[in-house]
Amino acid sequence: MRLGACALGLAAILAAGCGGGDTAPTPTASTRAHRPPDPGLDAVTRMIRATRTRDWAALWSLLSAPARRRLGPTLAGFRRSGARELERSLRYFRRTGFHEVVSERITGKFGVVAVASGRRVFAAPLRLEGGSWKLDLGRGPLTIRILGPDVGSVSRVQQIAFEIRGARGGATAILYADGVNLRSREVVRGTAATVYANLESPLARGPHTAVAFATHGDASAAKAWAFVAR
Numbered sequence: 001m002r003l004g005a006c007a008l009g010l011a012a013i014l015a016a017g018c019g020g021g022d023t024a025p026t027p028t029a030s031t032r033a034h035r036p037p038d039p040g041l042d043a044v045t046r047m048i049r050a051t052r053t054r055d056w057a058a059l060w061s062l063l064s065a066p067a068r069r070r071l072g073p074t075l076a077g078f079r080r081s082g083a084r085e086l087e088r089s090l091r092y093f094r095r096t097g098f099h100e101v102v103s104e105r106i107t108g109k110f111g112v113v114a115v116a117s118g119r120r121v122f123a124a125p126l127r128l129e130g131g132s133w134k135l136d137l138g139r140g141p142l143t144i145r146i147l148g149p150d151v152g153s154v155s156r157v158q159q160i161a162f163e164i165r166g167a168r169g170g171a172t173a174i175l176y177a178d179g180v181n182l183r184s185r186e187v188v189r190g191t192a193a194t195v196y197a198n199l200e201s202p203l204a205r206g207p208h209t210a211v212a213f214a215t216h217g218d219a220s221a222a223k224a225w226a227f228v229a230r
Contacts, residue, residue, distance in 0.1 A: 001040040001103045001111060001133070039133040040103035040113030040126055047135060051087040052094050059083055062135050064127040066218075070138030082138070093117050101179050101224070102211050107172060110136070112213040114176075114224045119152070121209045123224035142166045142219040144212050147194065149227040157203040157229040160210050161196035167216035176211040177203070203229035 043062055050059040056079045063071065071082030093115065101114040101121060111133060114123035127136040147161035160182065164171050170188040173195040174181060182197035195212070211224045 001038050001105055001113070038100070038103050040111055041100050041115070043126065043133055043135055044113050044115055044122075044124065047086070048090050048094050048098070051083075051090050054083075054087070056083045059086065064129055064134035064136045066127070066140060067135060067137045070140060086137070090122065092120050093122060098122075101209055102176050104174075104181075106174055106213060107215060110215045110220045112174065112211065112222045114209070114211045114222070116209055116224075116226070119207055119226045119228075121211070121224040121226050123211050123213070123222040125213065125215070125220035125222040127220065136220050140166075140219050140221065142171065142214055142216055142221040144214060144221045144223040146210075146212070146223065146225055147196070149210075149229075151225045152227060154228040154230055157208070157227070158199045158201070159196060160199070161194060162212040162223070164193045164195065164214045164216075164221070166191060166219065167193060167214065171214040171216035174211075174213045176209075176213075178208055179211075205230055 047059060047062050057075065060068065060075050060078055072078040096117045098115040098117040101116050103113045105111040109128050111126035112123060113126055114121060125136040126133045143165045145163040147163055148159065149155055149157050160175060160177055162175065164173060168191045170186055170193050173184065173186055175184040175195055175197050176182065184195050184197040187194045207226060207228050209224060209226050211222065213222045214220065
């Protein structure tokens with residue numbers, strides 16, 4: 001997990017990474033032991049492992065306090081519904097393996113992690129609690145809606161955008177393409193905001209991923225999606 005965020009021009013997406021370490025192929029979760037500690041990737045790896053063994057207590061321990069209230073609010077309640085929803089959403093990654101797309105601390109309290117496998121991608125906001133990074137999952141007061149490109153679409157791509165709802169006056173928002181932090185802009189309208197990045201040139205043909213993150217007050221949200229540029 002990197003500390004802070006960096007911004008690059010869009011032309012750099014295919015040629016350079018953030019922090020100087022992303023030009024090499026991103027390692028899979030199985031090779032994480034050879035890298036510096038990454039609490040974001042570690043949390044997702046442990047979450048997926050817990051869904052494989054259906055260790056709901058271990059999964060519960062990875063959640064932030066607000067996430068527990070949303071998905072529980074008790075362990076018994078979590079076992080009945082929230083845990084099974086997570087198990088279904090992560091089943092593909094459990095079967096196929098995955099690699100890290102983003103793992104970054106955005107503010108003192110919040111961060112974001114995203115993993116991908118093939119053309120599927122999963123993102124989660126992270127919350128620092130008691131010195132440990134917890135998964136801040138569940139639908140909270142802050143929500144993200146993808147504006148474009150559409151999930152799974154095949155099109156010429158020169159703009160990536162998402163909408164934030166629930167953040168009066170705007171939010172701290174980050175937009176990534178293929179793991180690179182883009183120079184995005186935010187247009188605020190009341191409790192909603194549009195975050196977009198206009199690319200200097202169209203994305204190269206082929207599959208790509210985007211990750212959106214936002215935080216406002218004591219809330220955070222993250223969403224990831226995949227698409228194909230032509």
